[in-house]
Amino acid sequence: MTSAHDDAGLLAPGWTGSDAASATGDSAYLRALLDAEAALTRAQEALGLAPQGAGAAVTSAADDGGFDPRSLAGRARGGGNPVIPLVSDLTKAVGEEYGPYVHRGATSQDIMDTATMLVAVRSLDLLLADLARVQRALARLAAEHRDTPMPGRTLTQHAVPTTFGLKAAGWRSLVLDARDRVTAVRDSLPAQLGGAAGTLAAFTAYGATDATALPAAFARELGLRAPLLPWHTLRTPVADLAGCLALTAGALGKVATDVLTLARTEIAELAEGSGGGSSAMPHKANPVRSTLIAA
Template sequence: MTGLFDGVLDHGPLASLTDDTAWLQALLDVEAALARALADTGVLPVRHAEAVADACRADRYDPSALGRAAADGGNPVIPLVGELTARVRETDPEAARHVHRGATSQDVMDTGAMLLARRAGAALLTDLRALADHLRELAGAHRATAMPGRTLLQQALPTTFGAVAAGWANGLAEAADQLQHVLEHRLAVQFGGAVGTLASLGADGPAVTAALAARLDLAEPVLPWHTERGRIAELAGALGRTCGAVGTAAQDIVLLAQTEVGELVEEGGPGVGGSSTLPHKRNPVAAVSALASARQAPGLVANLFAAQIQEHQRAAGSWHAEWLPLTDLLRRTGAAVAWLRTSAARLRVDAARMRANLDATGGLALSERVTTDLAPELGRAEAHRLVADACREAVDSGRELAGVLTRRLDGVRGGERIRALLDPSGYLGSAPVFTDRVTGAGSGRTGEAADTGPEDGTGRTDRAHGG
């Protein structure tokens, strides 16, 4: 059943990979793997293990009924084990005696959470890598497209849209690297029994743990981690970082798509981005939805971090408190990434509007360049004073800065030179080079510093970059 908010907040592939059926199958996969691990170590005959595994299909169980029954024991594994045992008993009464052998409920919940995270995380990584690749292409296409750089929401010096998109791509790529590391190296099986000693399995406990880890292709931990929740925290941190990278890009898109700015437009086709009251609106709805999803991550991450503090060998409530925040964090992260992919695919870059906005200050945004040019002759303090006075005059009089400077600097700098200094396309610094480092242009290396130097805005390299 689709909820009222699912179309926005559960967008993308992770919703179905973290729903009740996905959770239930993950728990059953743990029970099946445990039975087979017992057989692998000679504790249980193979035929009995297969009888258990055959009953571990989610479509044979009712998640809603299990959820209601969970109230009596405090977690859904208890009624699930009861139903699983009853089903196995129908075909192999002897095998039914070995269902869930050696495990405690938290073992199944924690290991199930690891499986769920790995499956959902794989889909998330695919989306995240594709998004970063698309933004790299966008950055390369606009390597030299000049636009206002903004600090504290005010125009500062010029930059390029290529550098902006490269920043988005790099942040997302690094978040993907961190998430991949967690998924590949930090997801581990949980198997400790009642207090983390596996006493009920005698000397076979460590061997069964190793076999269970191998069956599920999860890491074998040094010891059970019932109350040491670093793995959950690392996963939460990686997901939170991903949402931060997504949210930064989405917020930039929303701001750049404002009517008064108009440098980006989301073109989603008829009916997309409309308003319930205003016929003229073209809202950047995909970026807005990405931002709405990403903004929920900090609270969910905080809940999971807070749950790390747990008592003795099994906590009273803290591990229970992780289930929904972890599920929601996976879903919100998946939705954020999926929506930003949609936004990026819809983006139209208005280079002419970017240039018009650069020109809107009448050259004021390039005043630093004039100061730098004058400093060797006049000294930095005097150059700064002269240019600052000219800026004030230009603002007060409404005149172009170039005209004011030409008059004030008569005999020091000619009008042609001053206009060249105030041309934004000639003061982009190393923005194109930084873009190339992300796109891999000219070096064959993506994400590394290329051995090229800063450009003067015309495509010429002034000096070599030492790496």
């Protein structure tokens, strides 16, 4: 019997087992939190704000896999986020010599936001690979059906003739638009580092002569863009991420909706090729892929 806490995605067959599910799950988020903490110590070491060896010690402790997401989630209730118990566990794992350089000068939101951007970048890389595969398939479809006639429709009614190749080319255009926007957003997502109130004051207190150099060094360690300002309350990166994902969902949803419409029994201009079965009507070949995409 499975645990009541196990989530196999029983009600999300389009999501279950996907690369995106793995890249955005608890384990992936924990990995990003640890990566952010280790990068912060390495960046401070590079600027002379932490002793030689501190970055390697924190990175090694962060990579040992000895952190329990369920335990962190339970203890996060006390402070409202998982960074607080994670820092406690990581500090103990690093040991007495370098433990004081874990999370030094940062605030929880620095790590949460940076980890979110890491999860996003890693997930968008997977999405871009999928979009590349989709656009290639649609390019082949458009070429194969360049001269395949079908009714053009306006306001759902027959208008003048068109070709299925043109329709497939239109689908591909949307996917390419989504790809371009996802790429732009992926390349723009910034690290977050500001300290308690976004002033970097704690890093100055720890000896930084120019604390403004630290966010850029932190971002370089993670492969993220250097922030122009701490963006604790300036949520443009999150809005940009949501916007490109919404466009991508809409582009793929347009394809799915067209297939669902044109595969209706009374229209029957398209078919998925192999359909999903019905538990009660064995003659049916349901357009399950399009249904899952639209969902």
